[in-house]
Amino acid sequence: MSENRSLVRRQTFRHAEIIISAALAFTCSVANLTEAGALLLVRSESAVPDVFDLTIGPSDDRHPCRVIWRLPGEVGVCFETTRAEA
Template structure:
């Protein structure tokens, strides 16, 4: 996986340092969100991933609940996640259960 290490540029053109505590890696993996005690599910893509969170892409992110279990293709266990921000087709999430904690 390729690490994302460059500085970010704000909407006003201001350059600022990476603010995340964990290094992000670009990925292209399928993901399944489950919620409502397993009665609800959505499928999407993981576009970047770190120990602390992920960027998820959907056709329409408006149906994504604020908290859910995230199963990423190739990983054996689901992780509890909460939405930190959302756009029309993207959702940034933080993992509530970080590995090794």
């Protein structure tokens, strides 16, 4: 079966951190990565909010993310360039 994705996915197993607020964050793993998003491996997909910031590896750079889909133990996210403040 061929994929019809416009961006190439790079497989990676990097450690990452889902940052929900200044006081709440938890670790996850990045299974694959594109310029537009990532597949995150998580303990509980229901604990991941719809929008959050993600840091990958030793970098302190934050990537605003929005959840696109959820499966048991997995969350697909897209990277947002801007996020409207609530």
